Amino acid sequence: MNERRRTPSRPPGSRPPRRKPNPRPVDVDPARQAALDTLRAVRERDAYANLVLPGLLAQRRITGRDAGLATELAYGACRAQGLLDAVVAECSNRPLSEVDPKLLDALRLGVYQLLRTRIPAHAAVASTVDIVRSEAGSKLAGFANAVLRRAGELDEQQWIDRIAPDPATDPVGHLAMRHAHPKWIARAFADALGSEGDDLAAALAADDARPAVHLTARPGEITADELAAITGGDPAPYSPYGVHLDAGAGDPGDLEPVQEGFASVQDEGSQLVSLALTRVELDGPDQRWLDLCAGPGGKAGLLGALVTLDGGRLDAVEQAPHRADLVRRVTEGLSVSVHVADGRDPGLEPGYDRVLVDAPCTGLGALRRRPEARWRRRPSDVGDLTKLQRELLLSAVGLTRPGGVVAYVVCSPHLAETEGVVSDVLRRTGATQLDARPHFPGVPDLGDGPGVQLWPHRHGTDAMFCALLKVA
Numbered sequence: 001m002n003e004r005r006r007t008p009s010r011p012p013g014s015r016p017p018r019r020k021p022n023p024r025p026v027d028v029d030p031a032r033q034a035a036l037d038t039l040r041a042v043r044e045r046d047a048y049a050n051l052v053l054p055g056l057l058a059q060r061r062i063t064g065r066d067a068g069l070a071t072e073l074a075y076g077a078c079r080a081q082g083l084l085d086a087v088v089a090e091c092s093n094r095p096l097s098e099v100d101p102k103l104l105d106a107l108r109l110g111v112y113q114l115l116r117t118r119i120p121a122h123a124a125v126a127s128t129v130d131i132v133r134s135e136a137g138s139k140l141a142g143f144a145n146a147v148l149r150r151a152g153e154l155d156e157q158q159w160i161d162r163i164a165p166d167p168a169t170d171p172v173g174h175l176a177m178r179h180a181h182p183k184w185i186a187r188a189f190a191d192a193l194g195s196e197g198d199d200l201a202a203a204l205a206a207d208d209a210r211p212a213v214h215l216t217a218r219p220g221e222i223t224a225d226e227l228a229a230i231t232g233g234d235p236a237p238y239s240p241y242g243v244h245l246d247a248g249a250g251d252p253g254d255l256e257p258v259q260e261g262f263a264s265v266q267d268e269g270s271q272l273v274s275l276a277l278t279r280v281e282l283d284g285p286d287q288r289w290l291d292l293c294a295g296p297g298g299k300a301g302l303l304g305a306l307v308t309l310d311g312g313r314l315d316a317v318e319q320a321p322h323r324a325d326l327v328r329r330v331t332e333g334l335s336v337s338v339h340v341a342d343g344r345d346p347g348l349e350p351g352y353d354r355v356l357v358d359a360p361c362t363g364l365g366a367l368r369r370r371p372e373a374r375w376r377r378r379p380s381d382v383g384d385l386t387k388l389q390r391e392l393l394l395s396a397v398g399l400t401r402p403g404g405v406v407a408y409v410v411c412s413p414h415l416a417e418t419e420g421v422v423s424d425v426l427r428r429t430g431a432t433q434l435d436a437r438p439h440f441p442g443v444p445d446l447g448d449g450p451g452v453q454l455w456p457h458r459h460g461t462d463a464m465f466c467a468l469l470k471v472a
């Protein structure tokens with residue numbers, strides 16, 4: 001409040017001054033408020049949108065179409081943040097750094113509705129301005145109104161034409177803006193694909209779309225056909241254990257087979273790389289398997305079920321105790337032992353027949369499943385991670401018997417995390433790299449090998465990488 005206009009204090013015993021009636025209370029739409037609160041939690045607390053929003057919806061009893069709208073707005077605005085900010089910056093008379101962060105969250109939500117939904121422009125503007133007015137008063141509501149009206153003068157394509165770099169001189173920068181990715185990530189995709197054109201555009205577009213939920217039918221418990229029939233999903237195209245559900249299907253955790261442990265939520269790519277490890281022909285024993293980075297247990301659940309059916313055993317190593325607990329829960333009843341240890345020196349007896357290293361990575365291959373991740377990751381993350389990846393893979397090779405096999409997996413197509421790590425470890429050990437492609441039967445477009453890079457736009461999976469190493 002302005003100091004100079006402060007009301008003088010009232011003399012003792014006098015009647016309190018009549019209060020001005022409050023301005024008309026603003027009806028704030030609960031779906032949009034939930035979306036906005038999610039954006040705030042992501043920005044203020046580094047929260048994960050897909051953990052925050054379901055909690056808010058349950059707490060506020062937002063269901064049905066409203067829940068669908070809140071989800072579309074929250075996840076969509078998180079994904080598109082860089083593009084939305086560029087448009088806000090164009091429409092604002094002050095630099096973004098001077099816009100109050102809470103107001104910026106609301107503007108992102110408004111611009112998202114204008115550019116990327118079919119919500120009529122007047123409703124997108126009015127609902128956002130209402131929220132700003134209810135929280136911050138008329139002055140900022142006026143600012144929001146002015147920015148959003150300007151943003152609504154062009155559609156998404158026209159904004160891209162105006163603000164994205166020229167495709168002739170900066171094709172990667174152009175596609176990065178068009179598909180709302182940071183340029184360094186678009187660059188990493190371009191390097192892995194060997195394309196700065198249509199293939200890159202298709203990869204970024206697929207990465208920007210809301211993905212289908214994939215389930216794994218637990219081997220020995222239920223078949224993929226049975227699981228598809230129960231859940232109303234479709235059997236997956238490549239994994240014999242996979243089922244795809246619609247992107248908009250409700251919370252898969254509520255499905256009975258998932259609650260009963262017959263099925264788990266797992267990207268089909270994650271199933272395929274686990275299966276590739278099991279499909280390599282081995283001479284000699286095949287009873288001791290190891291998962292060196294097991295939490296939260298997606299791959300350990302599948303490998304554990306398969307090795308149990310074969311009469312063998314899986315050791316599952318995880319450094320973080322709470323994630324090791326998740327692995328224990330997923331693998332209950334299977335021949336699996338969970339160890340809380342550092343995979344670089346887990347203190348286990350060497351001589352494993354098959355070893356999986358699903359190393360911590362940038363996660364650039366699963367950005368479509370984590371709405372805010374692309375704006376949170378930094379290029380500097382890559383260096384620290386590749387060092388850890390190399391150390392874990394070296395440890396895995398050391399723990400594997402001669403003639404045994406190691407699968408090195410990351411959910412990233414970044415060449416430093418994929419081929420860079422593998423070629424370095426091959427150089428330092430006597431291991432040889434196998435052609436992984438025959439171990440992905442029926443999967444098309446696997447490139448020149450020997451490693452396999454899966455892609456959302458080609459395979460409908462996360463962009464997982466898999467290299468298979470035979471130990472000398």
Ligand SMILES: C[S@@+](CC[C@H](N)C(=O)[O-])C[C@H]1O[C@@H](n2cnc3c(N)ncnc32)[C@H](O)[C@@H]1O
Nearest residue numbers: 293294295296297298299319342343358359360
């Ligand atoms: C990519 S995730 C593994 C995902 C898991 N395989 C699945 O399918 O659910 C990598 C895991 O490695 C764990 N981790 C990180 N550093 C580790 C280390 N030095 N040794 C063992 N595990 C580690 C992380 O806590 C994380 O749970």
